[in-house]
Amino acid sequence: MTDRLLMKNLRLMGGAPVDVLIENGRIAQIAAGIAARVGDAVELCDGALALPGLVDAHAHLDKTLWGMPWHPHDQGKSLQQMIDTERALRHELDMDPARQSARQVTLALSKGTTAIRSHVDIDTDHGLRLFEGVAETRQRFADVMQIEIVAFPQSGMMIREGTVELMDRALRDGADIVGGLDPCGIDRDPKGQLDAVFGLAEKHGKPVDIHLHEAGELGAFSLDMILDRTESLSMQGKVTVSHAFCLGMNDPARVNAQLDRIAALGVSLATTAPASRPVPSVAACRERGIAICAGNDGIRDTWTPYGNACMLERAMLVGLRNNFRADVEVSWALDTCTKDGARVMGLEGYGLEAGCRADLVLVGVEALSEAVTQRPQRRLVVSGGQIVARDGETLDPWQTA
């Protein structure tokens, strides 16, 4: 890492051309015509459009099969079938969690992602092995990828004795966030699970991020229980609900009332904007000031053959799902993959202003919307002031075999 990196002629968010000076991993100056000093590393950016580092706020770094031989998919489609299939396949296939998470991080860097919130499975079959593998990757990439780990009880908490204790250990050992999953649908004990989740959060002083796939009124019921605990335990601003399909399903009066309460409690939402399921409306969230962030979820894993770790592609899918066409709307889709993700993760110094952490992604397009709709190869990715990828390829030492 050089002391100073001077980036010449780039357009921040598609604005007028400027130069950006980076010192000590931070944006030191933004101005036209910054003069280079002897010894500066200089990058000529040819008027490329610069985005802030992309944020994948809902990932599963322990699940990907990226870089492994093709795994044919034929498991059933129920959540329970996919959970059980995966737990078994982790044994059958050689799914080393440190290697696989590192492969995904390497890939994500090449696409311009500089921060990831990863749920990591904690279960009584695999113990803390998956958490430890991802924690190893977090350590290895600490300078260039900000990774949060959610201790995620993928196989259920109440139905598999010993899971709560394992989560407790993971949180003691460095997991950042308490996860949860379908308190009715998977655990069949919403009170038991949510008391355990919020109990762990209180004990460790850590936030919560709960997967909620439950449909319709069942999902709304579980969501109400989550909001009740958020309120009564003064967890305002520390709770994320991921997916929340029910907010795209129920009648508008029910949905709007829940969104109002979500806004009042400072609860965040994470979406993957799936095309095959209803989703919370990004516009309805924005109107209320709710932070709604996006994530790629699992990429090429035992659940799904899709995904490539590109958060510009996720922004496109958010845009398509929400029927965003106007330029301002497409920028909202991009926000879910940039600043709203940063807001949910609580990233310090995020943005494209002097003083911010120097995370920049350069793409050769004219307009901001094009970055989303065309998802061009990333010309240059800078993370924490370091050049980590060029022309779509992650550079050494951030490559993973």
Next chain:
Amino acid sequence: MTDRLLMKNLRLMGGAPVDVLIENGRIAQIAAGIAARVGDAVELCDGALALPGLVDAHAHLDKTLWGMPWHPHDQGKSLQQMIDTERALRHELDMDPARQSARQVTLALSKGTTAIRSHVDIDTDHGLRLFEGVAETRQRFADVMQIEIVAFPQSGMMIREGTVELMDRALRDGADIVGGLDPCGIDRDPKGQLDAVFGLAEKHGKPVDIHLHEAGELGAFSLDMILDRTESLSMQGKVTVSHAFCLGMNDPARVNAQLDRIAALGVSLATTAPASRPVPSVAACRERGIAICAGNDGIRDTWTPYGNACMLERAMLVGLRNNFRADVEVSWALDTCTKDGARVMGLEGYGLEAGCRADLVLVGVEALSEAVTQRPQRRLVVSGGQIVARDGETLDPWQTA
């Protein structure tokens, strides 16, 4: 074009490696270890996976702004607003239909598309100018892109006097198919419009392809009227309904009865698998033997900023919309962009067998699903026996400035 093109070591649809000999634009032989003769052009394919030429069965070649300066989107979202905006912008912007359609065809070739059914606007404002421009492109690319033109009354038939006469002229002058559009929603005269559409079809002996965006029971009503005319006029096998969102909206009993009738009448469906609207189920169509094909619809035009002419990406969107995860399901998504499109267009000699027209697309992936989920750059595209694109770039003389 050389007389013989020998492609060595490729895997048809991911099967065992073979060699493919192409003579006179056709696949002459498929076998292991075909010996090259002196003078043969030889392509070493390194075990790449070969797909048949991709088929974009619902496009709008006269609409794209591809290659033009970025056009900010801020029009309203109603169908009528988008129609009116476009008609005006065609004048304000320099949307030359021959140039723009050629640009899209050049782009589509680079992505492996070798056949396109394009709706082309016919209206009293622009007359036959758009049709003539696309017809010029059809002529220019005749050797390498099979283009069908639908005479499409985008602005309405009954509400704009003179439109039916213009369509009549277009069909006389070489348009292949009679188009139509929301007989209730746009024309407010379903009997009048459909009698005119089917009257033109009868007069010119040409098939029909009708855009049907109408929702719920209204869409089902218009669909019934289309099916009635298909039956009474013995148009079995000659009618396509595009979009047909109502088949993803109504209650299952209503939908299933209509699908059964669609199957019995040999009517085809075309889908773009939008994430923000209900769609006909691909699986439900396949169960009944209904040909359901896919198209990219408009790409980067005054309606939408999305789209890149890639039919592997469309296959991915079909897969995501239908929640297709298993390998066999992903192959169904691919079918909508390959053989089902060919079936709807009635392409002669389509496929990867000896005797077929030599349209092949090579991608460097292990499994068929990966071609859809990863959409890698096309290594080589062969159309009508000619190499038209390599490493993602269309070759001369098929480039368009």
